[in-house]
Amino acid sequence: MKRVHSGEPRRLLGPLLAELGHDFGLPLGPQQVRDRNRHHGPTASGGRSDHQGPGYYAWAADIPAMSLLEGDRIAGDCADYLHLHWPGAGLHTEQRTYGGRLMQVQLIWRADGHWRHVHVGAHRLDVAPPRVRFP
Numbered sequence: 224m225k226r227v228h229s230g231e232p233r234r235l236l237g238p239l240l241a242e243l244g245h246d247f248g249l250p251l252g253p254q255q256v257r258d259r260n261r262h263h264g265p266t267a268s269g270g271r272s273d274h275q276g277p278g279y280y281a282w283a284a285d286i287p288a289m290s291l292l293e294g295d296r297i298a299g300d301c302a303d304y305l306h307l308h309w310p311g312a313g314l315h316t317e318q319r320t321y322g323g324r325l326m327q328v329q330l331i332w333r334a335d336g337h338w339r340h341v342h343v344g345a346h347r348l349d350v351a352p353p354r355v356r357f358p
């Protein structure tokens with residue numbers, strides 16, 4: 224998998240999602256992820272979600288998994304691409320630098336509400352959160 228990492232979350236995740244979409248036959252093109260994020264809203268606890276963007280600050284995608292084995296492969300591919308110390312299951316949060324910018328990345332799989340899709344998201348830590356564009 225390509226590892227040319229951008230310092231903007233939407234550009235960071237774009238090549239990963241395109242490749243997963245290709246490999247697993249999933250609708251993960253830029254416009255498809257954007258359309259889904261537009262309707263996502265905040266987290267279950269009411270907090271700001273990486274799905275809410277905007278893409279230069281934060282981005283996320285929910286990747287559907289047809290089986291636990293497929294989800295394991297998808298999560299593993301995400302972890303490889305993002306160089307995460309992924310334990311293989313759960314809600315994993317890690318801070319890493321991509322394209323020269325410090326980000327917080329989250330990978331969720333085999334956890335509450337994440338048995339049928341893998342969540343991968345990132346937001347920057349070098350700037351304050353801008354106003355939420357997608358309510």
Ligand SMILES: [Zn+2]
Nearest residue numbers: 283284285342
């Ligand atoms: Zn999600």
